[in-house]
Amino acid sequence: MAQKSVELILLRQWASYLTTPIFVAGPDGGLVYYNEAAEELLGRKFDDAGEMPLRDLTRIFEITDELGGALSPEDIPMGVALTEHRPAHRRLRFRALDGPWRIVDVTSFPIEGHDEQHLGAVAIFWETQTE
């Protein structure tokens, strides 16, 4: 397994210290880490879930827009940050693995390194409602 970039290594360290739920994705769009606060939101520990492609994330958590409309991985903020290399913000609805539907505000931004190296994306979550 190839070593992660030092930017991702330090981002994971930073995220692990925060109480705000945070996802970190690598350059190929795969989710490489979410922190303990995000584990509570999703209802699953990262160690149990492991690294996964963004497409699996949207399928497992049944992510929709706030009215229940279907969303493709490219429509969610992290998908935008990864494919279009720009920040994005959106309100989403998803079903946590411990049962409830949750509505969250998500902000995502791309991680851009030296020499225009695209290194991944970060997403930050604010829970607004649990159904």
Added chain:
Amino acid sequence: MKITMWGTRGSLADAGPQTVRYGGNTACVEVRGRDGSILVLDAGTGIRRLGGSLGTGWKRVDILLTHLHMDHIQGLGFFGPLYQAGAEVHIWGPPSPTEDLRSRLGRYMSPPLFPVLIRDLPCELTIHDAPRGSFRIGELEIAADLVCHPGPTVGFRIDEGGTSICYLPDHEPALGVHDFPQEPDWTSGYDLAVGCQLLIHDAQYSEEEYSAYQGWGHSSIEQAVAFATLAGVQKMVTFHHDPSHDDAALDQLVEGVRRNVQLPFSLIAGTEGAAFEIGE
């Protein structure tokens, strides 16, 4: 490759009777390729004597800077070849998002910190932002990558016909790893060091000292040894000795590790003047 240590001290030069065995000069290592290529890893105060040792007959010298902290560039203005008309000198260093390497080096190589401007140097000087990835100098294949240390800092791996050395003089690989040293894919510097014959690695602190300096970008000798074990190196040379560690303290650090840890490689205390040959 022949590797010679011209300065192994970190942070600040510390010359005196208390450091006479390990040396007091700051980071500088010479690497000579089979084809005669001359690399100088960092331009700490050790580079002055290296410059004096080169003599005549060489065609080109390449200085590879890991970062621009003073202990890695302070000797640059005292490197003889810079003052030789027609001498071909290349300087490579980490890129910055805002300024090129020439501009950043110019902050030191200009009054009031230094009397000689870069543009007034008589040698044929080329300054490069080191590309992240691989580049060649003669028959030597160089790989550079960012590593855990404050500010833009790179480490280098140098390969020559199947033999390799790795130079990580300022490095805190335990930072960012939840279960150090168990996760190679999440360990800074791993890809540079894996399987190399000789690793020159930061071992500034004792484990007890490290707890007060976590996040400063340096390692305890125990962490350095754990990193070298993870990377499967054949030899490790300790480097970036703390200026407060005299010869007796450095003996104690290395002997302590040899006594307490089953080492799968040869551990060598980095000593100014020491030389190593690797490969054919």
